[in-house]
Each structure stands twice: as C-alpha cells, then as structure tokens.
Amino acid sequence: MAYLNEMFGLTGKTVVITGGGGAIASALAEAYLKAGAQVSLWNRSNASMEKVSQGLRAVFPGAHEMLQTVLADTGNETETQKALEACIGHFGSVDILVNGVGGNKEKGAFINTDVDQFKTVMELNLVAGLLVPTKVITTWWIKTGIQGSIINLSSMASYTPLSGVWAYDAAKAGVLNLTMASAKEFAPYKIRVNGIAPGFFLGRQNGALLVDQASGELTERGKAIIGRTPYGRFGEVQELAGAALFLASNKASGFVTGVTIPVDGGFLADNI
Numbered sequence: 001m002a003y004l005n006e007m008f009g010l011t012g013k014t015v016v017i018t019g020g021g022g023a024i025a026s027a028l029a030e031a032y033l034k035a036g037a038q039v040s041l042w043n044r045s046n047a048s049m050e051k052v053s054q055g056l057r058a059v060f061p062g063a064h065e066m067l068q069t070v071l072a073d074t075g076n077e078t079e080t081q082k083a084l085e086a087c088i089g090h091f092g093s094v095d096i097l098v099n100g101v102g103g104n105k106e107k108g109a110f111i112n113t114d115v116d117q118f119k120t121v122m123e124l125n126l127v128a129g130l131l132v133p134t135k136v137i138t139t140w141w142i143k144t145g146i147q148g149s150i151i152n153l154s155s156m157a158s159y160t161p162l163s164g165v166w167a168y169d170a171a172k173a174g175v176l177n178l179t180m181a182s183a184k185e186f187a188p189y190k191i192r193v194n195g196i197a198p199g200f201f202l203g204r205q206n207g208a209l210l211v212d213q214a215s216g217e218l219t220e221r222g223k224a225i226i227g228r229t230p231y232g233r234f235g236e237v238q239e240l241a242g243a244a245l246f247l248a249s250n251k252a253s254g255f256v257t258g259v260t261i262p263v264d265g266g267f268l269a270d271n272i
Contacts, residue, residue, distance in 0.1 A: 007252050008245050011036030014091040015248065016084075018074045018133050019100030021048025023203045023237050024153065028098060029056055029067070031241035032248065037096070038066045040087040042133075044073040074101055075128030080136045088140075096248045097137050099152045101129040102172075107164040107209075118167040125171035129153075130178055134193075138186060147190035151247050152179045154197040154260050156267055176260055183258030192257040194247045199264025200225045201235040210234070231265030239263060 015032045017025045020041025029039045033056065043049035049069050057063045068090050072083035087094055102125045106117050130152055141148045156162065158176035161169040176195065183193040202210060210222035218226065226232060243261045246252050262268050 008249050009036050010096075010245075010248060013095040013248075014038045014040065014087065014093050015096040015098060016040045016042060016087060016094050016133075016137070017098040017100050018042045019102060019129070019153075020069065021045050021052055022100060024198065024201070024240060025098075025100045026052045026055060027237035027240060028100070028244045030060060031238075031245055032096075033060050033063055033066055035245055035248075037248075038068070038091045040068040040070060040083075040091065040094070042070045042072045042074060042083050044071070046071050073128065074133045075123055077132055077136060080132050084136055084140060093146065094137060094140070095146065095148055097133060097148065097150045098244070099130050099133055099150065101125070101133075102153060102155075104165050104168040106167065109164070110166060113166055121167035122171050125168065126174045126178075129171070130175055134182065138189075138191060141191055142189050147250070148192075149248055149250065149253075150182075150186075150191070150193045151244060152193070152195040152260075154179065154195045156197065156199055156262075156264060158197055158260070159262075159268055179260055180258045187257060192247075192250075192253070194253070194257060195260035196240060196243050196247070197260050197262040197264065198240060199229065199235050199262065199267045201237055203237075225267075228270045229265045229267045230270055233265065235263065235265060 010032060015037045017029055017039060019025050020043040029041060032039050041049055053067060053069050056067055070083045070086050072079045074080050105121050106114060134150060152175050154175045155172040157169045157172040179193055179195040186193055210219055212219055240263050243263055
C-alpha cells in the first residue's frame with residue numbers, strides 16, 4: 001500500500017476539473033479526492049455542479065475541506081482567469097488541469113447543418129473545452145515554474161467520425177491534435193499534456209439517443225455501438241479513474257506526454 005500511495009497518491013496536489021457538473025467530472029473528482037488531492041470544480045451552471053458537489057460530500061466525508069466549486073464559463077478568458085485566482089486563493093496552487101467541458105447539440109445530414117449551432121459546438125468542445133483553460137493555466141504555470149499535468153477529454157470521434165455529429169467530430173479530432181501539439185510546446189517547461197478518450201458511457205446527454213426511455217431497450221444506434229464494442233456493454237464512468245490517476249501522477253507517468261488513452265471496451269480495436 002505504501003508503494004501504491006507513493007506511485008499514485010496526490011496528497012498536497014490541487015486538481016481543477018472543468019465541466020464540473022457532469023457525470024465524468026464527478027467520477028474523476030471522487031477518484032482524486034480519494035487519492036488525497038484537493039479538487040476545484042469549474043462549471044458555467046451552478047445547479048448541476050452543486051448536485052455533483054453534494055454527491056461527493058455524501059460519499060467522501062473529507063470532501064468538505066478538500067472540494068471547491070467555482071462558477072465560470074471557460075470559453076471566456078476573463079472568467080477563467082478569475083476562476084484560477086479563486087482556486088489559488090482557496091487552495092494556494094493548481095497542479096493538474098482536467099479539461100472536461102464538452103458535448104453535442106445536433107445530429108443530422110451534413111447538408112442540413114445549422115452553421116451557428118456548428119460554431120457553438122466547436123466553441124464548447126475546443127475553445128471552452130481546451131483552448132482557454134489551457135492557455136490561462138499554463139501561462140500561470142510557466143510564470144511560477146510549476147510542472148503541471150493537463151488531461152484532455154477526447155472521444156471515439158477523435159479517431160473515427162461518428163455519423164451525423166459533424167461539429168462534435170471536428171472538435172474532438174481537434175482535441176486529439178492539440179493534445180499532441182501542445183505536449184511538444186510545453187515539454188521544455190516540464191508541463192505534461194495527455195488525454196483520455198472515453199468510449200461509450202451512458203450519460204445525461206446521450207441517454208435518450210442510446211436507450212429508449214419508454215421501454216429501456218437499446219435504440220438502433222445503441223445496438224450498433226454495442227455491436228462494435230468487443231466488451232459488449234457501455235462503460236461505467238468509474239472505469240475512467242485509473243487512467244485519470246495515472247496521468248495526473250508525475251511519479252507514475254512523469255515521462256508520458258502527448259498520448260491519449262482510450263478507455264473504450266475495445267471499440268477502436270473492433271474488426272472483422
């Protein structure tokens with residue numbers, strides 16, 4: 001146990017998780033808290049973030065002192081800078097950034113794409129979901145000499161486009177690309193940039209798309225996904241915790257940068 005604590009323990013570290021109102025954010029926050037880290041959840045909606053916060057405090061008694069919530073739109077540089085200052089003021093530092101903002105708003109034929117909505121989804125996933133928080137926090141890390149770790153959340157769509165979700169496909173491909181590009185950019189400062197690519201996990205945004213809400217049976221799209229997933233099931237968000245702890249720990253992954261780890265039940269390995 002001492003070895004595991006030394007390798008994966010995060011005592012004294014502060015983790016910022018953007019998109020702090022989501023199911024993945026909740027699972028990762030719980031993992032980091034249990035590993036000894038302090039966690040600052042950032043989200044533009046207070047209601048969903050408070051629900052996550054209450055859940056974490058219920059399952060982890062020490063969360064009251066180790067957990068902070070900050071209301072911020074990470075697509076806005078000024079708000080993101082204020083969120084960083086709030087976190088530093090509360091915990092004293094930031095050591096790890098998890099870029100968890102993302103989502104999709106449309107699905108349809110390419111020729112029916114709503115251009116304004118396309119731009120919104122791109123900005124959500126790529127600007128708020130990576131560019132702005134990374135820019136703000138790495139600027140501070142470079143000034144202060146902190147050798148931080150960034151974990152971006154990409155997607156199966158980063159590798160192979162999913163049908164009908166054009167903006168999401170483009171944005172998540174961009175996340176994968178910028179994870180590699182920024183890893184090289186920040187390596188001289190000993191700032192690591194990696195990613196996690198979740199496979200298909202049932203959540204608030206995609207639940208109705210994959211499971212019929214009346215019958216509880218899989219939709220056609222849900223059946224197609226399970227048919228392409230060798231493990232034959234959807235993932236549980238807690239199954240992202242191991243990769244998240246590994247990439248956050250300088251002891252465990254100190255020479256790892258520019259990679260994205262799929263946690264996908266074999267989806268990317270499927271073949272005929």
